[in-house]
């Protein structure tokens with residue numbers, strides 16, 4: 001048996017999404033920029049996908065720009081804001097994804113921006129008072145803060161942060177890669193300038209995503225080339241990726257409550273079972289509070305046999321992600337857990353669930369963990 005509990009890294013493609021994509025890999029192969037009928041049919045399919053996607057966020061189709069995924073979307077928002085919107089100061093947090101952190105650190109190294117990190121509490125929540133202090137000291141900053149943290153599941157109060165940014169004339173980019181498809185996000189009353197998406201986080205294909213750019217933001221292209229994406233992103237479109245993204249989003253949002261209920265029940269069952277069966281279990285971040293329901297980050301007690309926990313779980317057929325160096329044997333501990341001040345002697349494991357996981361799979365993982373910790377359950 002192999003059990004996949006690493007859905008925050010990526011999710012399996014839904015077979016129905018594949019079905020929707022296949023015609024665009026076979027008969028509908030035209031280049032959307034071609035003016036003949038082959039091109040016109042793929043162009044129409046892309047525009048239909050854009051319309052569908054924009055509807056779920058209550059925005060205009062002209063505000064959705066398809067990208068290769070979350071990293072490109074984040075880079076576009078950050079780099080283009082700095083280049084085109086007169087931004088010289090960026091505010092972000094120490095627990096952002098590397099697609100944001102490494103980008104702003106590079107720009108800082110090049111001397112193009114000054115960087116401030118907003119403080120977070122021991123559970124990973126952004127200190128809003130500190131954010132306001134930074135904003136009032138540096139009006140017209142770029143603020144890049146993630147909606148949900150991919151390691152510990154913390155949620156950002158999106159609307160409050162957006163309103164705070166608006167008060168200080170800041171540009172607000174929110175990395176929503178972990179929440180698109182898992183939470184309904186109505187952008188009609190949230191003054192955010194950019195949000196990012198990657199389809200593979202909600203059973204869509206890899207290499208497809210989008211950047212929402214609010215209509216009032218005027219930036220130049222990130223990738224120069226042809227006139228694709230209304231002159232904003234050159235390059236022949238990933239047609240079947242875009243079709244898959246729209247289908248995956250439709251399936252995610254049309255069944256959101258049922259999926260959420262199922263996933264949350266698995267997460268809660270795992271958390272409760274671990275607490276009851278392995279003494280000394282702790283949870284990292286706010287994953288037992290109001291958080292991203294797909295993620296459970298567990299800090300295990302230190303024992304001889306718990307060393308290389310991830311490796312042992314992998315051998316047992318259970319795929320999860322690590323956090324601390326000692327859980328995986330990797331050199332680098334997670335920058336997120338480090339910023340939280342987590343005890344890095346304890347192995348941390350991120351379990352992340354999807355609609356396809358079953359209770360028996362969680363039981364299998366629990367059994368292996370109890371074996372590793374030599375705990376007998378009566």
Ligand SMILES: Cc1ncc(COP(=O)(O)O)c(C=O)c1O
Nearest residue numbers: 069070071097099150177178198
């Ligand atoms: C929060 C967050 N942002 C950005 C990314 C990058 O997305 P992609 O791998 O599609 O470029 C990820 C994916 O791991 C993520 O979890």
